[in-house]
Amino acid sequence: xxxxxxxxxxxxxxxxxxxxxxxxxxxxxxxxxxxxxxxxxxxxxxxxxxxxxxxxxxxxxxxxxxxxxxxxxxxxxxxxxxxxxxxxxxxxxxxxxxxxxxxxxxxxxxxxxxxxxxxxxxxxxxxxxxxxxxxxxxxxxxxxxxxxxxxxxxxxxxxxxxxxxxxxxxxxxxxxxxxxxxxxxxxxxxxxxxxxx
Amino acid sequence: xxxxxxxxxxxxxxxxxxxxxxxxxxxxxxxxxxxxxxxxxxxxxxxxxxxxxxxxxxxxxxxxxxxxxxxxxxxxxxxxxxxxxxxxxxxxxxxxxxxxxxxxxxxxxxxxxxxxxxxxxxxxxxxxxxxxxxxxxxxxxxxxxxxxxxxxxxxxxxxxxxxxxxxxxxxxxxxxxxxxxxxxxxxxxxxxxxxxxxxxxxxxxxxxxxxxxxxxxxxxxxxxxxxxxxxxxxxxxxxxxxxxxxxxxxxxxxxxxxxxxxxxxxxxxxxxxxxxxxxxxxxxxxxxxxxxxxxxxxxxxxxxxxxxxxxxxxxxxxxxxxxxxxxxxxxxxxxxxxxxxxxxxxxxxxxxxxxxxxxxxxxxxxxxxxxxxxxxxxxxxxxxxxxxx
Numbered sequence: 001x002x003x004x005x006x007x008x009x010x011x012x013x014x015x016x017x018x019x020x021x022x023x024x025x026x027x028x029x030x031x032x033x034x035x036x037x038x039x040x041x042x043x044x045x046x047x048x049x050x051x052x053x054x055x056x057x058x059x060x061x062x063x064x065x066x067x068x069x070x071x072x073x074x075x076x077x078x079x080x081x082x083x084x085x086x087x088x089x090x091x092x093x094x095x096x097x098x099x100x101x102x103x104x105x106x107x108x109x110x111x112x113x114x115x116x117x118x119x120x121x122x123x124x125x126x127x128x129x130x131x132x133x134x135x136x137x138x139x140x141x142x143x144x145x146x147x148x149x150x151x152x153x154x155x156x157x158x159x160x161x162x163x164x165x166x167x168x169x170x171x172x173x174x175x176x177x178x179x180x181x182x183x184x185x186x187x188x189x190x191x192x193x194x195x196x197x
Numbered sequence: 198x199x200x201x202x203x204x205x206x207x208x209x210x211x212x213x214x215x216x217x218x219x220x221x222x223x224x225x226x227x228x229x230x231x232x233x234x235x236x237x238x239x240x241x242x243x244x245x246x247x248x249x250x251x252x253x254x255x256x257x258x259x260x261x262x263x264x265x266x267x268x269x270x271x272x273x274x275x276x277x278x279x280x281x282x283x284x285x286x287x288x289x290x291x292x293x294x295x296x297x298x299x300x301x302x303x304x305x306x307x308x309x310x311x312x313x314x315x316x317x318x319x320x321x322x323x324x325x326x327x328x329x330x331x332x333x334x335x336x337x338x339x340x341x342x343x344x345x346x347x348x349x350x351x352x353x354x355x356x357x358x359x360x361x362x363x364x365x366x367x368x369x370x371x372x373x374x375x376x377x378x379x380x381x382x383x384x385x386x387x388x389x390x391x392x393x394x395x396x397x398x399x400x401x402x403x404x405x406x407x408x409x410x411x412x413x414x415x416x417x418x419x420x421x422x423x424x425x426x427x428x429x430x431x432x433x434x435x436x437x438x439x440x441x442x443x444x445x446x447x448x449x450x451x452x453x454x455x456x457x458x459x460x461x462x463x464x465x466x467x468x469x470x471x472x473x474x475x476x477x478x479x480x481x482x483x484x485x486x487x488x489x490x491x492x493x494x495x496x497x498x499x500x501x502x503x504x505x506x507x508x509x510x511x512x513x514x515x516x517x518x519x520x521x522x523x524x525x526x527x528x529x530x531x532x533x534x535x536x537x538x539x540x541x542x543x544x545x546x547x548x549x550x551x552x553x554x555x556x557x558x559x560x561x562x563x564x565x566x567x568x569x570x571x572x573x574x575x576x577x578x579x580x581x582x583x584x585x586x
């Protein structure tokens with residue numbers, strides 16, 4: 001259906017992005033082709049700067065423009081507790097709660113032999129280097145998938161000898177839901193992880 | 198659960214064919230190769246999300262076409278209707294199940310909504326064949342009543358897949374030293390331990406409960422000549438454990454076995470212990486002497502055992518679904534009466550008398566006479582070349 005090779009190429013590149021299918025990619029490419037040039041230039045500049053300015057924080061491996069990142073650099077946040085997450089997006093999710101006052105560590109992936117990802121492919125070395133200091137507690141906030149669970153067990157095995165308190169986030173009934181609407185698996189997990197009063 | 202209507206479009210040898218079934222006996226007859234079993238297969242795909250013959254979806258498309266569609270409308274105990282649609286397109290290799298206009302994205306939430314028991318000549322492999330066939334059979338049965346079991350099973354299989362992939366890859370790439378690999382595998386072992394024991398205990402409980410069903414069913418077919426025995430065979434269970442096993446002893450034992458096998462597993466590049474290697478044993482107790490089915494049963498005994506097994510599965514599912522609105526399972530009998538003498542056919546037909554909806558396929562029209570009197574309602578379908586007459 002395409003009439004221009006350039007348009008086709010833009011659409012192809014866009015379609016590589018997550019959650020953008022071929023149809024949406026075509027529509028965006030068409031939209032950009034019709035937009036005034038300053039808008040397109042602004043977009044392409046922003047994209048270039050993304051690659052130019054964004055890097056990984058040398059402490060927590062989160063994406064940042066300044067190194068160390070604003071969270072690692074903050075005086076208000078305690079370095080005693082570190083929350084370990086899988087992706088930078090998870091940091092944003094936890095930050096939205098405004099509850100956690102410690103610092104983060106981003107693994108950039110989880111261990112999954114089926115995808116050829118081992119412990120040395122994610123930021124485990126960087127994590128261990130941080131743990132020598134005054135860290136008192138580590139919170140593992142990984143997804144409860146098979147691979148997430150494995151990574152949790154693997155990391156806790158590594159951290160345990162260091163005499164640091166380790167915990168994992170709870171799983172179970174979401175807040176604001178009635179028990180009767182939760183599925184069996186979630187309820188079973190919630191019963192498994194019950195808390196003594 | 199009752200299947201009222203079925204529509205097949207480009208499925209196997211059916212171009213476009215609709216059926217309206219009896220809530221009791223549906224007698225499907227016709228010559229070989231006309232498509233009787235295909236009807237049952239399509240029903241199993243609606244209930245199990247895959248074919249009981251283990252055919253791939255791509256093989257179910259009518260010759261020369263690119264997609265097929267199965268639509269069924271079900272009715273449960275309290276007369277609530279549900280429609281299920283199974284769509285498959287060859288191009289994208291995409292399989293889609295739509296239940297009451299909602300796409301089913303997680304099949305583990307679907308299995309068990311439309312309970313089904315199938316008895317076909319292929320089931321002889323349960324007593325004659327490999328242990329994985331028996332495991333699969335009972336896994337499917339337990340999964341139909343326990344979503345937690347199905348979920349645990351899926352999770353466990355995923356862990357085994359990951360562990361195997363780690364072991365296998367390292368055989369080729371030697372990415373890790375022996376010591377490093379051992380540490381990584383030990384973590385997988387720690388992950389699977391809880392699930393493995395949970396699955397085993399669920400299976401042992403299941404056998405304990407299932408025993409009474411199969412014993413009763415056997416008695417009604419063969420009398421007291423012999424008693425069926427089903428036992429669970431696992432590396433980490435011995436005689437004493439069966440009497441009173443506790444979660445902790447099983448866990449410790451499995452952990453020990455996994456540790457002992459670690460070197461062999463690394464050498465062979467595959468995981469060797471756990472419930473995915475366990476076996477269900479089928480035996481007959483003839484006046485105190487135990488015979489294993491696989492090695493010492495006659496043709497007739499195999500057939501009788503499988504019939505009793507499947508009818509007990511029906512009873513077991515039925516009893517476990519009693520407190521739900523789902524209602525009794527649907528029973529598919531694929532070519533069961535061939536090779537059986539008249540008295541056996543009579544006996545089996547008596548056994549299924551008070552059953553819910555039954556589908557029977559056969560080449561011999563005369564069997565209908567024997568069956569129909571045991572059902573309050575019946576309908577016959579003569580299948581000729583992908584058409585019902």
